[in-house]
Amino acid sequence: MQNxxxxxxxxxxxxxxxxIVNKIENKYSNAVIIPAYNEGESLLILxxxxxxxxxxxxxxxxxxxxxxxxxxDVIITNQCLLKEIQHRYVCCWQExxxxxxxxxxxxxxxxxxxxxxxxxxxxxxxxxxGMARKIASDIAFALYYHDKLATQWIHSTDADVVLPDDYFxxxxxxxxxxxxxAIYAFCHQVMGCExxxxxxxxxxxxxxxxxxxxxxxxxxxxxxxIGSTFVFNADCYAKIRGFPKRAAGEDFYFLNKLAKQGExxxxxxxxxxxxxxxxxxxxxxxxxxLHKILNLWxxxxxxxxxxxxVFLLLKFWLQLMSEITLESDCLTINKELGFMVxxxxxxxxxxxxxxxxxxxxxxxxxxxxxxxxxxxQKQLVIWFDAFxxxxxxxxxxxxxxxxxxxxxxxxxxxxxxxxxxxxxxNQVA
Numbered sequence: 001m002q003n004x005x006x007x008x009x010x011x012x013x014x015x016x017x018x019x020i021v022n023k024i025e026n027k028y029s030n031a032v033i034i035p036a037y038n039e040g041e042s043l044l045i046l047x048x049x050x051x052x053x054x055x056x057x058x059x060x061x062x063x064x065x066x067x068x069x070x071x072x073d074v075i076i077t078n079q080c081l082l083k084e085i086q087h088r089y090v091c092c093w094q095e096x097x098x099x100x101x102x103x104x105x106x107x108x109x110x111x112x113x114x115x116x117x118x119x120x121x122x123x124x125x126x127x128x129x130g131m132a133r134k135i136a137s138d139i140a141f142a143l144y145y146h147d148k149l150a151t152q153w154i155h156s157t158d159a160d161v162v163l164p165d166d167y168f169x170x171x172x173x174x175x176x177x178x179x180x181x182a183i184y185a186f187c188h189q190v191m192g193c194e195x196x197x198x199x200x201x202x203x204x205x206x207x208x209x210x211x212x213x214x215x216x217x218x219x220x221x222x223x224x225x226i227g228s229t230f231v232f233n234a235d236c237y238a239k240i241r242g243f244p245k246r247a248a249g250e251d252f253y254f255l256n257k258l259a260k261q262g263e264x265x266x267x268x269x270x271x272x273x274x275x276x277x278x279x280x281x282x283x284x285x286x287x288x289x290l291h292k293i294l295n296l297w298x299x300x301x302x303x304x305x306x307x308x309x310v311f312l313l314l315k316f317w318l319q320l321m322s323e324i325t326l327e328s329d330c331l332t333i334n335k336e337l338g339f340m341v342x343x344x345x346x347x348x349x350x351x352x353x354x355x356x357x358x359x360x361x362x363x364x365x366x367x368x369x370x371x372x373x374x375x376x377q378k379q380l381v382i383w384f385d386a387f388x389x390x391x392x393x394x395x396x397x398x399x400x401x402x403x404x405x406x407x408x409x410x411x412x413x414x415x416x417x418x419x420x421x422x423x424x425x426n427q428v429a
Contacts, residue, residue, distance in 0.1 A: 006145050009238035015135045017114055018142040020101050023093070026110060027148050029056035030168050032155040033136035035129050036064045038074040039081060042275060043159035044088075051107035055168045056150075058109040059143070061136040065116040067125040067247075078117040085113060112139070128247030133227065133254075137243055144234045151175065152235060153182075156251075157272075158228035162189075164270030171231045171267070180236040180262030181255060184229045185269070188276040188286065199293040200276035202303055202406060203286065209409070209418075213311035214389070216418040218318055221386035223264045227251035229272055236261040256386040304403035308414035309346075310396040314389070316340045317350055321380055326367055330360045345400070353395040357388055 010018065032050070036043055043062075050060055064082060066075050089104035089111060100115040114135060116123055123131050133156065143149040153171050157163065164170070164184070174182055188204055190197045207224065214222035227250065240257040244250050255264060276286060293303045320336055334351055341347040354360065362383055370376040384392075397403055409415055 002145055005235070005238050006141075009241065010138075010142060010145060013241045014138040014142070015131075017099050017101070017135050018138040020095060020112070020114075020139060021142040021146055021148065023095060024059075024103070024112075024143065024148060026057065026059070027150065028059045028110070028143065029150050030058045030153075030155060030171070031061060031140035031143060031149055032058065032157060033061045033133060033140055034063070034157055034159060035132035035136065036062055036078070036081065036159055037066065037070075037129065037132070038077050039159040040077060043081065044084065046157075046159060046161060046163070047085075047106065047111065049163060050109060053109070053165075053168070055109075058106075058168070059140075059149075060106060060109065060111045061114065061139050062111060063114045063116060063132040063136040065123050065129075065132045067123040067128055069125040070122065075117060082113065082115065082117070085111070114139070126247055127245040129227075130244050130246035130248075130250030133250060134243035134245060137237065141234050141237055141242075152233055153231050154234055154237065155231045156227055158274075160275040161228050162273040164272055166269045167272070170269040173267075174231070174233075174265070177265065178262055179233065179265045180258040181230050181232040182265045182267050183223050184231070184267050184272045186224070186226070186229045186272040186274055188274050191276045195294060195297065196276070196290060199290050199297075199303075200286075202293055203276075203289045205406065206289075206303075206305055209305060213306065213308070213418055214314075217311050217315035219314065219389055220381055221256065221259055221264075221389055223255065223259075223266065225252040225255045225386070226274070228274060230255065232258060233262065252386065259386065260382050302405045304405055305409045306393060306397060307401040307404055308409070308412050308418060310393050310401050311418060312414060313341070313346060313350055313396060313401075314392060317354075317392070318384075321384060322377065324363070324376070324380060326371065326373060326376060328363070328367075333360075349396065349400050352399065353392055356395055357391060359384075 034043070034046075047060065050058065064078050066078055085104065086102075089106060092103040092105060092110070095101045099121055100118065102113045102115075104111040104113065116132070116135070137154060137156070140149065140154045144152060144154070151171070153174055155167075155171065167184075170184065171182065188200055190200050211222055211224055230251075236258050239261055240254075244253045246253065258264065274286065276290065296303050316337070320333065320340060323336070324333070330351070337347045337350060341350065363380075366376055366379045366383065370379055404412070
């Protein structure tokens with residue numbers, strides 16, 4: 001499916017591994033991209049699950065990777081994975097360029113291995129998993145460009161998941177929608193010792209509570225940002241120039257950019273299951289969070305959650321931001337906040353945080369650039385994005401509204417209100 005934006009992306013921004021599509025003759029109903037770093041049995045189980053899917057022909061693009069600071073034992077684990085795949089599946093062809101690639105039969109489906117685990121082609125440490133996802137996604141995008149992929153929806157997942165049986169059926173519902181991405185419902189599989197299991201339950205609460213807090217505040221960025229749980233639109237992918245080349249947090253920044261191109265919708269089929277395993281692959285995510293919680297408990301400290309009032313103040317601010325005009329300035333915004341926020345200290349806190357974020361300088365520039373109120377409002381939503389929303393919440397936490405324990409959270413009057421009013425995500429029935 002070619003257009004000028006697609007041409008521009010492949011010519012100027014895509015990683016060169018995408019050229020392998022010229023050698024791929026098959027056509028596919030769906031594409032799934034998976035980065036693999038220090039993976040073993042769980043990934044092999046996932047591949048077997050996909051092999052047994054009763055779906056039209058699917059291609060799995062597996063990016064086996066290491067970076068220039070990867071420990072040798074991880075590189076050896078990657079090599080063992082590659083050998084095990086070679087042993088298990090029938091090879092269709094190999095391409096031994098600077099990036100070795102091999103196409104295997106995965107039952108009636110295909111598995112494309114992209115090997116960035118060699119001494120001469122390691123990823124850069126600062127690019128890490130973001131680059132791995134980008135390379136694999138660029139190949140999937142190029143398949144779509146060359147009419148070898150029947151859908152514009154590209155699936156992103158990880159090695160530590162069990163996919164629902166209706167995985168591809170759920171994304172079919174997106175074909176007629178004007179969306180940029182969709183999030184699969186998911187849950188974590190509780191694993192390990194009793195303490196690890198308790199830590200997983202606390203982290204799950206934190207994940208859901210944050211998104212539901214954003215829903216309560218009517219934020220347009222109220223969605224989970226976990227790299228194993230979403231499917232994205234190829235057209236929007238080209239517009240934002242692919243995955244960010246980041247060693248961590250690439251999923252958060254990627255969906256943040258996509259949300260400015262179209263809606264992020266929530267799928268409501270069967271849940272995707274993520275292993276609640278300990279991991280040090282990246283300095284964010286489930287594995288890192290579990291380590292953090294367990295370390296806190298070892299020091300007899302409490303894992304805390306955002307104070308519910310940060311979401312209430314965010315709600316007040318977003319409501320006021322939606323009423324900003326071409327004439328609004330710091331003084332008028334201060335006055336309007338005074339009508340909404342009863343506590344003078346909290347009102348002043350919001351103004352201080354907005355100043356820290358550079359909002360009033362940005363507002364002045366946006367007012368100069370947009371003489372139409374609708375355009376101004378759209379630009380304000382783009383400016384106050386998921387990243388600045390998070391910074392806003394952190395600033396409230398650090399300046400006045402300190403995080404609280406799980407017990408205090410569950411007993412807080414606002415908590416029940418946040419949970420009750422948490423149905424504002426766009427839904428796909």
